[in-house]
Amino acid sequence: MRPDSEPGPASNAADPGLLFDLAPLALLALSPDWRITKTSALFLADWGVSVTDCVGEELLPFVAAQLRPTRPTQLAQLTTSIDDALAARAERSTGPISTSYGASWRARIIPIFRQDELLSIILEWHDGLGSPVETDFGKSGFSTDEAFRLLVQNVKDYAICLLDPRGHIITWNAGAELLQGYTRDEIIGKHFSVFYGKADLDIKKPQVELDICIREGRIEDEGWRCRKDGSQFWADIVMTTVYKDGLHVGFGIVTRDLTERKSAESRLIAAYEESEKLKSDFLANMSHEIRTPMHGMLAACALLLDTALTTKQREMVGVMEESGQVLLQVIDDILDYSKLTSGNFSMQSGLVGVTGIITSMVRSLRDTSAPAVHFELFLDPDLPRSVQGDPLRYRQILQNLVSNAAKFTDKGSIRVAASVESEDDSGYTILTEVTDTGIGIPEDAAANLFTPFTQFDGTTTKRYKGTGLGLSIAKSLAELMDGRIGYRPNPDRQGSVFWFTAHFKKIQTLEGMQERRTTMALEGNSGEPPPPRSNEVDxxxxxxxxxxxxxxxxxxxxxxxxxxxxxxxxxxxxxxxxxxxxxxxxxxxxxxxxxxxxxxxxxxxxxxxxxxxxxxxxxxxxxxxxxxxxxxxxxxxxxxxxxxxxxxxxxxxxxxxxxxxxxxxxxxxxxRTTDYRKNHEERLAELQRYRQDMGQALTPSMEGQPFSCQVPDGIGTPGSPSSPGPFSAGFVPPKGFDDLPDGPAGHTEFTTDKSAHSTTNKAGPALAERPRFTQASTPIRLSDRAMRQAQDEDKVAGRSVSGESVATETSGDGNRA
Amino acid sequence: MATATARISNRDEQDVDEMSETPDFGDHVDNTIFSQLLEMDDDDERDFSGPLVENFFEQADETFVNMDLALTKKDLEELSKLGHFLKGSSSTLGFNKIRDSCQIIQQYGHKLNVDGSDEKDEKVCLTKIEAAIQVAKVDKKELEKLMNDFFGKAK
Known part of the structure; x- marks a missing residue:
């Protein structure tokens, strides 16, 4: 102890020096240039140094000499902290600094200024193991309880409240007030169920939560909660049972407002769905774009293969074609799959000939599959000949299953069977099964068969190429056809049974549809009877x-x-x-x-x-x-x-x-028809005679073009009168022979030469009976008769083209001049 | 399940009897029409029908190439024309399945559904046409094999 020690050059302290020396703290006083000017007795004792060891020394070399082991980082930290304290003109604390005695110290740095002038720096050393926070906190003058209460009260981002054992609110913090809108005074004593909506109250959710909380110790919940003003927020809630000295005293509830996050989540989901859709659309479009040139390439390959090629060239083109086909299949699969997942897949309605589809497919596969594979076809006699549905999609499912069977079967048999699973007034459910004796499916893989992008065995992928989409596409298609799809092991031996059902509508229209050979609805002739087809030519x-x-x-x-x-x-x-x-x-x-x-x-x-x-x-x-x-x-x-x-x-x-x-x-x-080359003048003369009968004169303008064609739509010889007169309208298809009620048609009942006579006789009344002819203008009938007259003339003149047959014709209506 | 029909044919018994001299090409071929062609052969040499059918397949291949090209250009009008064109010859020879696909191509080329109603969406039309071309190609391949067998035997 050196009570009379001289004050440092920058120190104005006199008596306080003694107090400093005797303070129950380990203190160092520094000059503004960081020299040690004073120490307290406790410091000398704690650090085990004498006054001469330190007073007058520069701080950093002094401390550096004390460090055990030498730790430059600790020294640097001390320097930084002092600089920091000086800059902030506020106290700072350092981390632990170890000295030669194996002890660890923290320094509290207190800079002392008079206005802008630094007078001194006081370092107060504490045992380095103690918590500075506790020290600081303690220094604020709060008790721990009080500190916690303040903390809870003031937290604004969390609504924190305490309930009594029956659920009445006993504390309310600022966060709760902000979030839920109730002031402390309004809410204390109320039951916490006021935060719940009607739907939750109906299922007694508040009470249920309390019960669970007592049983489990805590409960978490997410859901809508009500504010004072009736608006709702999406709350994340943690409720904890609170015990004091082993007694249940209530519940603590911490509530967070997740409305923002919730809406962000739904925005995210919407964005995800949108991007999924865009992706699918993109895929669908891209596949289309890729597919089109592929078709061109494959078609060219096929044509190339048909030309004269050397063996080597043929081999290479063959490789091109095969690779192209595989690629095309992959693209097709992806296209279908993306369409199916994006919901853009539409089903067509047409006639489906199930038996026809199956037989043609089996026939084509039989040609391409391994020779040791035997195909069997079982078609239930009850199968309808045709039904209404989407023939392409049915074909696609079948194709997938059958070609899978062919792909995985090297020898044995592939059996395709179809039968009616059920039938009602409006439709049939048709069951189609494909049974093979191929490699079969391992039990553990069966569950994932219809999952996209899976092939049941990684090792087989090498050997059996494909996207692994086929079955999942088939599944979606079957579902679109109100059907199901499934797999079971072949009960008889090695191999698989794949089956699917599809619902088809019955054809409600004419029974005649059943007889149609084609499954496609050909337009236009649906109402007409099919032309008589027979090789028997008369x-x-x-x-x-x-x-x-x-x-x-x-x-x-x-x-x-x-x-x-x-x-x-x-x-x-x-x-x-x-x-x-x-x-x-x-x-x-x-x-x-x-x-x-x-x-x-x-x-x-x-x-x-x-x-x-x-x-x-x-x-x-x-x-x-x-x-x-x-x-x-x-x-x-x-x-x-x-x-x-x-x-x-x-x-x-x-x-x-x-x-x-x-x-x-x-x-x-x-x-049977008058030769069109018959002399014009002769015809003209006939017509003239005819017109004279009608008491009309031939206009000069018409003389030059007596047989111009004036067809019903007004198209005729250029310059001919626009409104058909009796002669300019002269050309109509000769009707005398067979223009019977069905009109001119290749399919109408044809009148042979044997009945030609009666035909001519029938023509008059038949024409008269038909509305469109009874309403026809006079010129048409005139010319009709004129033509017949001309025919008669032929016979008379002996210019008949075919001799006897025309000779049987006579003038039926006696209009000859 | 009654399993009676193992015969690979869905034609009427009656038809089969009636056409006993012509082979059964299943639903690929209208035998009435096709037998007309066979009748045009002078004798059993098939000098007329054989090359004709061969020509048809060449024509079909060419048309498919043109169709694929038109498809690339999204030229519906051209597709319709090509559909009509091949429909003409396939129907003349009684090759019904190819004819039906060509009909579909022609219709959608006109932006019409098969039932004659409007189909305004060109993309749909192109997709349908594309599918129909595919079907036609497959059918052509199958038919060509059947025909090769038939004419091969005849010779």
Whole structure:
């Protein structure tokens, strides 16, 4: 102890020096330049140093000398803390600093300023193991209890309250007030169930929670809670049972407002779903984009394979094709899968011929599968011939199961069986099973068979390529068809049984549908009876046409090479020798105009490039050529047949051309009709006589073009009168022969030469009975009769084309002049 | 389950009897029409029908290539024309399944459903057409094999 020690150069302390020396604290006083100016007695004792060891020394070298072991970081920390305290002009504490005695010290640094002038720095050393927080806290003058109470009271982000054992609120903090809107005074004493909504109250949730909390010690809950103003917030709640000295005194509740997080979550989910949808859409679009050029490539490969190639080239093209097919399958699968998952998959409604689909598929697979595999087909006789549903999708499921079976079966058999599982008034549920003797499915893999992107065995993936999507697609498709899909092991031996059901509607329409050979609804002809199909050509007609055909000149207008060949083949078979071909309407018009009297008949396709058949017919008529033109229609649309008559054609025959009908048509237009080349003047004279009968004079303007074609839609010779007069309307398809109530049609009952007479006789009254003809204008009837008259004239004149047959015709209505 | 029909055919018994001289091509071929073609052969050499059918398959392949091209260009009008074109020859030969697919292609090329109602969504039309082309290709392949067998035997 050195009570008389001299004050430091910067110290103005006198008496306080003694107090400093005797204080029950380990103190060091420093000059502004960090030299030690004073120590307390306790410091010297604690650190085990003498006054001469430290007073007058610089702090850092002094402390550095005391450090055991030498720890530069501790020294640096001390320096930083002092700097910090000086800068902040506030006290700071350091971390522990170890001295040579194995002891550890923390320094509390107190800078002392007079205005801006640093007077001194006091370091107060404490045992380094003690907690500075506790010290600080203690220094604030709070008791621990009080500190906690303050803390809880002031926390604003959490609503914290305490309940008594029955659930009445006994404490309320600032957070609770903010969150739930009640002030402390309002809520104390109320039951905590006021925070719950009606739905929760109905199920007695508050009480249930208390009960559970007592039993379990705590309970967590998330849900909507009510504020004072009735609004709701999404709360995350932790409730804890509170005990004091082993006695249950109540419950603590901590509530957090998660409304923000909740809405963020739902936004996140919405965003996720949206992105999923975008992803699926993208996939669907991309797959489409990828698939299209793939098709082009594969088609080119297939064509290439059909050309002359060296063995090596063939091998390589083969690889290209096979890889392309595999890639295409992968793309198809992904496309289907993404469509199915994005809900963009639509089912079609068409006719489904289940037996047809199965047989054709088995047939095609039988050709490609391992030779040691035997295919069996079991079709329940009760299976309906056709039903209503989506044939492509049914086919797709079946294809998947059957080709899977083929893929995994090297030898043995693959059996496809179909039967009616159930039937009601409106439909059938059809069960289709595919049983194979292949490698089978391990028991543990069976559960995941229909999960996307799984193949049951990683090792087989190498050998059996695929996306692992097939079965999951099949499953989705079956579900879309109100069906199920499943697997079981083959009960007889090694292998699998895959089955699925699909619901189909019964066909409600005509029974005739059952008889239709095609499963596709062909438009247009649904209401018409199918054309009579028979190879039995009337032998008399056949003989007649074969006798006449060698002298007849035919023009076949058809763009499709195959159809050309077939038509030529048919005509040749009927002994025609003069057949010319045109592959579009324009060529046909040119040929006919060049040789306006050369052809006896034109067989005209409708839809052709460059110029279609209808336009060609109009042009031929516009040239004043009355050559019989028979349309060959694919009758794609209702009304097409009638339309071709409007364009100036005489008749039509359905494609594919039936030989029997063709023979009838040829007889009709080559042998039963007045030759269009008949002398104009002669015809004109006939017509003139006819008109004189009607007491009318022929206008000079008409004389030059007596046989212009004036077809019902007003298309005719350019310059002809726009309103059809009695003569300009003169051309109509000759009706005398068979224009009976069904109108001109290849399929109407044909009248043979034997009944030709009666036909002519019937024509008058039959026409009169038909509304559209009774309403027809006079000119049409006039010309009709005029034409018949012309025919009569032929007979009289002995110019009959076919001799006897026409000779049987007589003037039925006695209108001859 | 009654398992009676193991015969790979869904044609009428009657049809089969009636066409006893023509082979059974299942639902691929309308035998009435096809037998008309066979009748055009001078004798059993199949000099007319054989090359004709061969030509048809060539035509079909070409048309498929053109269809795929048109599909790439999303040219519905062209697809419709091509559908109509191949429909013409397939129907002439009685190749019903190919014809039906071509009909679908033609319809959707016109932006019509098979039942004739409007289908405004071009994407749908293209997808349907694409599917129909696929079916047609598969059917063509199957049919070609059947025909090869048939004409091979005839020779």
């Amino acid at each position: 032998s008399d007609l056949l003989a007649e046409i074969q006798a006449a055909s060698p002298t007849k000149h035919m023009l076949v207008v058809e763009d499709n090479l195959i159809n050309q060949k077939v038509m030529v083949g048919m005509l040749r078979a009927l002994s025609f020798q003069h057949i010319e071909l045109a592959s579009n309407g324009l060529d046909a018009v040119k040929m006919v105009r060049r040789k306006p009297a050369a052809y006896d008949m034109v067989l005209m396709d409708i839809s052709m490039p460059v110029m279609d058949g209808n336009k060609a017919a109009r042009e031929i008529r516009a040239a004043g050529i009355l050559l019989p033109i028979v349309a060959m229609t694919a009758h794609a649309l209702k009304g097409d047949r009638e339309r071709c008559l409007e364009h100036g054609m005489n008749d039509y025959i359905a494609k594919p051309v039936d030989k029997k009908l063709l023979v009838r048509l040829l007889v009709k237009w080559l042998l």
